Amino acid sequence: MTPELMEAGHERLARRQPQLPEQASGGRAAGYGRVHQPGSLDLAHGRILYLEDVHVSFDGFHAIQGLSLDIAPGELRCIIGPNGAGKTTMMDIITGKTRPDRGQVFFGSTIDLRRHSEAEIAQLGIGRKFQKPTVFEALSVFENLELALQGPRGVAAALWHRLGGAQRDRLAEVLTLIQLQDQWQRPAGLLSHGQKQWLEIGMLLVQDPKLLLLDEPVAGMTDQETERTAELFLSLQGRHSLMVVEHDMSFIARIAGSQGTVTVLSEGAVLAQGPLAQVQADERVIEVYLGR
Numbered sequence: 001m002t003p004e005l006m007e008a009g010h011e012r013l014a015r016r017q018p019q020l021p022e023q024a025s026g027g028r029a030a031g032y033g034r035v036h037q038p039g040s041l042d043l044a045h046g047r048i049l050y051l052e053d054v055h056v057s058f059d060g061f062h063a064i065q066g067l068s069l070d071i072a073p074g075e076l077r078c079i080i081g082p083n084g085a086g087k088t089t090m091m092d093i094i095t096g097k098t099r100p101d102r103g104q105v106f107f108g109s110t111i112d113l114r115r116h117s118e119a120e121i122a123q124l125g126i127g128r129k130f131q132k133p134t135v136f137e138a139l140s141v142f143e144n145l146e147l148a149l150q151g152p153r154g155v156a157a158a159l160w161h162r163l164g165g166a167q168r169d170r171l172a173e174v175l176t177l178i179q180l181q182d183q184w185q186r187p188a189g190l191l192s193h194g195q196k197q198w199l200e201i202g203m204l205l206v207q208d209p210k211l212l213l214l215d216e217p218v219a220g221m222t223d224q225e226t227e228r229t230a231e232l233f234l235s236l237q238g239r240h241s242l243m244v245v246e247h248d249m250s251f252i253a254r255i256a257g258s259q260g261t262v263t264v265l266s267e268g269a270v271l272a273q274g275p276l277a278q279v280q281a282d283e284r285v286i287e288v289y290l291g292r
């Protein structure tokens with residue numbers, strides 16, 4: 001897409017301003033806080049995320065018990081585990097939705113995530129993609145990305161705001177990354193399930209998060225969409241750190257390759273961790289995860 005086309009899209013948006021919807025199609029939880037460059041993110045110790053002996057209980061039930069793990073900058077980390085292992089709760093803790101009873105949760109070496117709200121954590125550079133896509137269905141692909149770029153100033157105000165050249169370049173870059181460059185004018189509601197998922201990932205990417213948390217990203221996708229998603233994630237590693245929770249083991253095998261680290265959660269703690277072949281051969285994993 002050319003800058004001229006983007007400009008035309010922007011002007012079309014401005015004309016439509018009075019008819020803009022007030023709400024998204026689904027229940028986005030933490031909202032898109034504008035992600036600023038964290039600036040103070042300290043990666044000197046080679047960790048972008050660090051959890052140490054984290055505990056959470058709900059009415060006496062220990063959902064997370066002694067969870068410790070860390071993620072390196074630019075790493076693509078796969079998280080697997082049986083239902084109820086605590087995967088979603090772990091993401092809730094990282095994003096500030098759930099407060100740990102005890103333990104450490106650090107972004108870089110110095111940012112104590114327990115001291116920040118969900119909105120602040122999004123602004124610090126942690127983006128979260130929930131399983132269900134929650135794009136603005138009546139708006140085009142471009143408009144959805146533009147809104148995410150503009151942040152929480154309100155739909156109408158965001159669309160009236162004029163994009164700078166760097167922002168337009170970023171939108172074009174993300175459109176290409178998520179392979180929707182030929183669909184940019186299409187209403188999001190007409191996209192396939194997989195394309196909606198990519199659009200929502202794109203809405204996170206325009207904010208340039210340092211760490212992306214992705215909860216079952218390929219659930220409901222076709223095989224072809226799943227393969228494209230694998231290619232997308234592999235292209236993102238290095239520039240972003242990714243934590244991918246997924247039950248689809250062929251997808252995990254594709255994105256982890258032979259070298260990537262796979263973390264197996266069980267009963268709220270890390271049961272095993274290492275290359276996929278290693279964890280799949282681990283008797284404890286076979287016992288609890290593969291259900292032998």
Ligand SMILES: Nc1ncnc2c1ncn2[C@@H]1O[C@H](COP(=O)(O)OP(=O)(O)OP(=O)(O)O)[C@@H](O)[C@H]1O
Pocket residue numbers: 058059061063081082083084085086087088089090
């Ligand atoms: N708010 C809550 N109140 C009570 N129990 C909860 C709450 N949230 C999670 N749990 C329990 O904590 C445990 C861990 O749940 P969690 O959703 O984190 O697991 P999961 O690994 O994401 O599972 P799945 O793969 O099925 O999504 C489960 O037994 C769940 O029922």
